[in-house]
Amino acid sequence: MDRLLVVDLAATSKNWALTADGERRLLEATPKGWRVHVVHAATSSDGDGPPRPSDEVMDAVRDAEIYYGFGIPRLLFLEAKQLQWVHSAAAGVVTSLHPEMMASSVVLTNSAGIHAIPIAEYIVGGVLHFLRGLDFAADQQRRAEWNKTPFVRLDSVLREMDTVRALIVGTGGLGAATAERLTALGARCTGVRRRVELGPPPGFERVVALDQLDAELPNHDVIILAAPLTPETAQLLTAERLDLLPPSAIIVNVARGAMLDDAALVERLESGRLRGAVLDVFKEEPLASTSPLWQLRQVLLTPHTSPVSPGRFWPRQLDLFLDNWARYLRGDSLRNVVDKHAGY
Numbered sequence: 462m463d464r465l466l467v468v469d470l471a472a473t474s475k476n477w478a479l480t481a482d483g484e485r486r487l488l489e490a491t492p493k494g495w496r497v498h499v500v501h502a503a504t505s506s507d508g509d510g511p512p513r514p515s516d517e518v519m520d521a522v523r524d525a526e527i528y529y530g531f532g533i534p535r536l537l538f539l540e541a542k543q544l545q546w547v548h549s550a551a552a553g554v555v556t557s558l559h560p561e562m563m564a565s566s567v568v569l570t571n572s573a574g575i576h577a578i579p580i581a582e583y584i585v586g587g588v589l590h591f592l593r594g595l596d597f598a599a600d601q602q603r604r605a606e607w608n609k610t611p612f613v614r615l616d617s618v619l620r621e622m623d624t625v626r627a628l629i630v631g632t633g634g635l636g637a638a639t640a641e642r643l644t645a646l647g648a649r650c651t652g653v654r655r656r657v658e659l660g661p662p663p664g665f666e667r668v669v670a671l672d673q674l675d676a677e678l679p680n681h682d683v684i685i686l687a688a689p690l691t692p693e694t695a696q697l698l699t700a701e702r703l704d705l706l707p708p709s710a711i712i713v714n715v716a717r718g719a720m721l722d723d724a725a726l727v728e729r730l731e732s733g734r735l736r737g738a739v740l741d742v743f744k745e746e747p748l749a750s751t752s753p754l755w756q757l758r759q760v761l762l763t764p765h766t767s768p769v770s771p772g773r774f775w776p777r778q779l780d781l782f783l784d785n786w787a788r789y790l791r792g793d794s795l796r797n798v799v800d801k802h803a804g805y
Contacts, residue, residue: 463496465543466786469518469530470499470550472506476769477531477550483775490783492790498525506531507746507765509556510549527789529782535559538567546789548782552576553717554799555690562801569799570785573689574634575777576768580687580715581638583767585646587739588627588683590761591711592620596737600758618709618736623647628681630674630697631688631716632662639685640664651677653688655803678705682736683713689805690717700725703735711737715767718744723754730759741767 468487470479484499491497502515510532514522522528522541532549533541538559544567549557552573562569590596597611612619625648629636632652640650641664652661652668661668669677671693678684684706688694697720698712712735714721723744729735737759743752746765754760768774785795799805 463494465521465525466491466495466497466527466529467518467521467525468497468499469504469514469522469528471501471503472531473503474506476771477506477774480775483779486779486783490786504531506551509551509553510534512556527786532557533562535561538562546570546795548572548785550778553689554805558799558801558804568795569801570795570797571799571805572778572781573797573805575774575781576770577634577638579770579773580635580767581642583741583763584639584685584687584713584715584739585642587713587761588625588643588711589622590739591618591737591759592622592625594619596758596761620709621647625649625683626651626681627683627685628653628677629665629685629687630671630694631686632665632668633687635715636685636687637662637664639687643683648683651681653677675702675705678702679707682707682709683711685713686716686720688716688720690719691804695719696722698722698726700728703729706735708734708736710735711739713739715741718742718746723752727753727757730757735759737761741765 472478487497498521500518500521502517504515505511510530511534514534514537519537519540522537524543525541526543527546528541528544529548531551532554533547538561546568549571552571554569554571557569594612601608627643627648627650629640629650630653632654636652643650644664650665652665653671653674654668657668657670699722703725712726726738730738739761741763742765754762781796788795
């Protein structure tokens with residue numbers, strides 16, 4: 462009987478749905494003795510994967526040795542008695558780390574790093590938006606107002622990138638890509654990482670441990686959340702920590718909404734206590750139309766779209782998966798293996 466790979470990637474968000482060319486690549490790479498079941502029932506790519514699997518995949522996964530989807534829901538995992546390896550097309554794995562997965566020997570890999578380039582470019586664009594006062598420009602444009610005052614006054618908020626000290630929480634593929642780009646424009650970057658003994662990756666001047674965060678916040682004016690959501694990073698930027706920041710501080714969150722106290726952020730932006738915020742992720746998505754974040758000039762807000770890069774995602778995604786499949790068949794170590802206890 463052939464070994465089975467189940468591919469569950471028919472995302473309702475078409476930019477994330479497996480393309481016809483991607484399906485062709487998978488089928489052409491299928492080795493002898495293997496069968497690929499490409500699920501055509503719709504699934505969700507939001508967050509860390511679908512909350513409820515389709516009937517088609519529930520039936521298909523029973524004999525699967527490998528499952529390739531956007532994370533793996535608990536119900537699906539319980540049905541997959543032959544499973545040896547799960548690869549997630551998403552980077553986050555929180556919802557896949559249910560007790561059964563944690564207790565199992567099933568290998569879980571993710572797609573961390575796939576989105577590093579588009580998200581890093583989004584971050585640079587968001588930081589420049591506030592450094593160059595484009596929030597004032599956009600606000601005036603809506604009102605058809607010609608007013609140079611916010612730009613030319615003595616206490617103007619306009620700055621150049623080489624005056625920036627950026628603190629990047631997370632020094633993996635995304636954090637490193639961001640640091641390299643900010644450094645190239647003149648910023649100085651400090652990384653926050655779990656394993657400080659590994660030293661700073663390219664683009665970082667130095668790295669510190671998470672327990673040094675409070676001491677570092679007053680010395681940085683761009684704070685970028687680019688780390689996985691874990692018990693240690695949940696509610697990382699509290700009201701108390703926001704108050705440690707200088708008034709010039711710009712907050713960027715491309716990680717998870719649960720890492721930031723939104724209500725405290727709103728209060729400090731409204732009072733002028735902070736310069737601005739670039740937000741692509743939120744505790745509840747879609748963001749409620751009643752949220753005050755929509756109305757604040759000091760917020761650049763996008764609907765969780767920073768990773769979007771049409772035409773680039775699937776080539777990168779499949780390069781990773783097909784390389785890992787070849788490694789799996791040879792018995793070699795896989796790339797992007799998730800440390801289930803660390804949460805990423």
